[in-house]
Amino acid sequence: MNIKRVKLVYYSPTGTSEKTVKAIQKGIDIDYDIVDLTLPDSESKNYTFDSTDIAVIAVPVYSGRVPPVAVKRISRLKAQNTPTVLVAVYGNREFEDALLELKNITEPNGFKAFAAAAFIGEHSFDTPETPIATGRPDAEDNKKAKEFGEKVKQKLEKLTKLDEFEVPGNHPYREGGKTGGRNPVTDPDTCILCGMCARVCPTGCVTVSDIVETDTSNCTACSACVKNCPTGARHWEHEGVLKAAKWLSTDYAKRKEPEFFL
Numbered sequence: 001m002n003i004k005r006v007k008l009v010y011y012s013p014t015g016t017s018e019k020t021v022k023a024i025q026k027g028i029d030i031d032y033d034i035v036d037l038t039l040p041d042s043e044s045k046n047y048t049f050d051s052t053d054i055a056v057i058a059v060p061v062y063s064g065r066v067p068p069v070a071v072k073r074i075s076r077l078k079a080q081n082t083p084t085v086l087v088a089v090y091g092n093r094e095f096e097d098a099l100l101e102l103k104n105i106t107e108p109n110g111f112k113a114f115a116a117a118a119f120i121g122e123h124s125f126d127t128p129e130t131p132i133a134t135g136r137p138d139a140e141d142n143k144k145a146k147e148f149g150e151k152v153k154q155k156l157e158k159l160t161k162l163d164e165f166e167v168p169g170n171h172p173y174r175e176g177g178k179t180g181g182r183n184p185v186t187d188p189d190t191c192i193l194c195g196m197c198a199r200v201c202p203t204g205c206v207t208v209s210d211i212v213e214t215d216t217s218n219c220t221a222c223s224a225c226v227k228n229c230p231t232g233a234r235h236w237e238h239e240g241v242l243k244a245a246k247w248l249s250t251d252y253a254k255r256k257e258p259e260f261f262l
């Protein structure tokens with residue numbers, strides 16, 4: 001197939017899906033554009049893809065599914081018979097139905113999956129006290145991501161048409177997590193009111209004036225504000241999240257490795 005451009009599409013609140021997709025691109029090694037769906041302003045833009053593009057779409061896994069905000073933003077993309085690589089990035093627990101859901105939401109809009117992969121990223125709830133895949137993707141992951149990109153390119157060069165392509169997962173999907181009802185909090189003593197938490201929030205649910213306020217109903221628990229806070233003032237106190245972090249840190253301590261579906 002004759003491909004002119006790669007389009008790297010990602011929703012990546014804490015940056016691991018972004019890093020992974022960029023490492024895959026190193027292996028594909030064709031000129032590329034970026035379609036970053038992480039922030040709310042992406043909803044006012046229109047993105048189109050044609051049959052001479054290859055789309056690489058990466059999302060984090062939330063409760064074994066595609067995060068609802070990503071579903072909404074990805075469903076707005078318009079493609080035309082565009083060869084597509086699906087990538088799920090998960091925090092060393094499981095990716096369950098995320099790749100299947102990603103395939104099912106992209107296909108009706110003209111994306112044709114021909115390759116997929118699951119990679120591991122540092123868990124959004126990782127802390128020094130509850131480490132979960134800390135620092136991933138690391139050098140080893142990046143090497144594998146590049147190898148995957150090379151394999152994707154080789155497969156595409158040999159393809160004459162885009163056949164039906166299967167990815168792991170079950171339908172009906174696993175029940176997804178809820179949005180709203182849990183959010184990080186800010187320690188007023190160490191907060192410098194820099195506004196970083198508001199700028200990196202994918203749903204725009206944080207506002208900063210002389211205090212930091214969070215619209216709990218819109219918080220997806222993505223932890224972008226926590227991981228980007230320059231003073232560590234933004235942190236989790238929510239009991240459910242702290243409990244989950246402890247459970248994940250003990251029960252999923254064994255390193256998992258990326259999986260390719262080609």
Ligand SMILES: Cc1cc2nc3c(=O)[nH]c(=O)nc-3n(C[C@H](O)[C@H](O)[C@H](O)COP(=O)(O)O)c2cc1C
Nearest residue numbers: 013014015016017060063064091093094121123124
């Ligand atoms: C609300 C929520 C649910 C999550 N659910 C899962 C899960 O089901 N399985 C898993 O392994 N990791 C899970 N994670 C961890 C993320 O998939 C992981 O940290 C990923 O690398 C984040 O991607 P990003 O850096 O692109 O935001 C979850 C994270 C959050 C915030």
